[in-house]
Amino acid sequence: MARSLGRICKGFQCLGSLSSIQTQLRQPSTSVSVRGTTFVRTMVQALPSLFSSKPRDFSLPNSSWGSEMMRLYEHYNSQCEVETEGGEKQEGPWRRLPSYNRLLKYATGGVYLSKIIQSKARLFTRNIRDPGAAFEYVLFVNSEEQKCACVFQAGHLLEGPPGHVHGGAIATMIDTVTGTHATILSGPVMTANLNINYRSPIPLGSTVLLESFLDKKEGRKTFISCKVTSSNGSKLHTETTALFLSINFSHLLLGE
Numbered sequence: 254m255a256r257s258l259g260r261i262c263k264g265f266q267c268l269g270s271l272s273s274i275q276t277q278l279r280q281p282s283t284s285v286s287v288r289g290t291t292f293v294r295t296m297v298q299a300l301p302s303l304f305s306s307k308p309r310d311f312s313l314p315n316s317s318w319g320s321e322m323m324r325l326y327e328h329y330n331s332q333c334e335v336e337t338e339g340g341e342k343q344e345g346p347w348r349r350l351p352s353y354n355r356l357l358k359y360a361t362g363g364v365y366l367s368k369i370i371q372s373k374a375r376l377f378t379r380n381i382r383d384p385g386a387a388f389e390y391v392l393f394v395n396s397e398e399q400k401c402a403c404v405f406q407a408g409h410l411l412e413g414p415p416g417h418v419h420g421g422a423i424a425t426m427i428d429t430v431t432g433t434h435a436t437i438l439s440g441p442v443m444t445a446n447l448n449i450n451y452r453s454p455i456p457l458g459s460t461v462l463l464e465s466f467l468d469k470k471e472g473r474k475t476f477i478s479c480k481v482t483s484s485n486g487s488k489l490h491t492e493t494t495a496l497f498l499s500i501n502f503s504h505l506l507l508g509e
């Protein structure tokens with residue numbers, strides 16, 4: 254464990270020095286010789302794999318999204334920014350959450366850190382390259398009403414019973430949505446309990462809506478409920494209650 258912590262500290266140190274190099278490279282220097290300029294340009298060209306990495310946002314539409322997925326995406330996305338009577342744009346009630354293939358990438362400097370710490374690790378729901386094959390989803394949050402909505406299109410690799418979505422894949426999405434919601438409400442948390450009632454099967458390839466609601470907060474505990482319905486809301490697929498416990502970052506690092 255001490256070694257892991259050492260690696261992380263080293264990562265941060267490394268990050269600091271790499272960032273400062275990057276800043277220096279970006280600043281135009283008046284006193285650089287022609288040779289120096291060439292050197293800097295060569296360095297910049299040599300480093301794209303390290304610095305060009307604007308992480309891919311998986312929650313934006315791609316060619317695999319079907320019409321229901323697009324319809325619901327546009328329904329929520331159009332409420333992220335609204336126009337006032339005077340024609341000015343302002344924030345709407347909903348906010349789209351970006352989604353990367355590692356949680357670490359959300360943190361400041363995380364794109365670089367994710368190359369240093371466990372560089373092969375990938376978020377379970379975002380680790381399949383083939384668009385549309387597994388979990389296609391986008392999450393929106395409504396802070397005022399303390400709720401989240403997730404539009405989820407289940408790909409062919411998520412089969413459980415023939416032609417239908419695996420219960421574990423559904424649980425994964427529920428954990429993702431309620432866990433993200435609890436994190437927004439309470440900071441770092443871990444799932445302590447998920448209680449899922451499966452009411453009707455989800456056809457493979459279909460688009461469903463997951464909605465999560467804050468039930469209550471009690472000290473370190475955040476209680477969330479979640480329902481999964483068909484995209485038009487007419488059919489109930491699952492109902493869930495979930496408990497999340499706030500944790501210190503050291504719980505993740507040291508398992509204590």
Ligand SMILES: CCCCCCCC(=O)SCCNC(=O)CCNC(=O)[C@H](O)C(C)(C)COP(=O)(O)OP(=O)(O)OC[C@H]1O[C@@H](n2cnc3c(N)ncnc32)[C@H](O)[C@@H]1OP(=O)(O)O
Nearest residue numbers: 356428429430432433442443444445446474496498500504
């Ligand atoms: C974008 C993607 C977002 C993804 C989010 C995904 C989130 C996840 O999947 S996390 C991974 C799955 N979860 C885990 O691995 C967690 C493993 N469990 C643990 O680490 C610990 O048990 C943990 C942190 C949940 C609780 O441990 P700890 O902090 O020691 O709590 P502990 O002191 O035992 O209990 C605190 C309180 O919670 C209650 N509690 C703890 N666990 C439970 C439970 N399972 N059910 C009900 N109550 C519980 C206790 O009874 C106690 O209550 P009270 O204070 O009233 O007496």
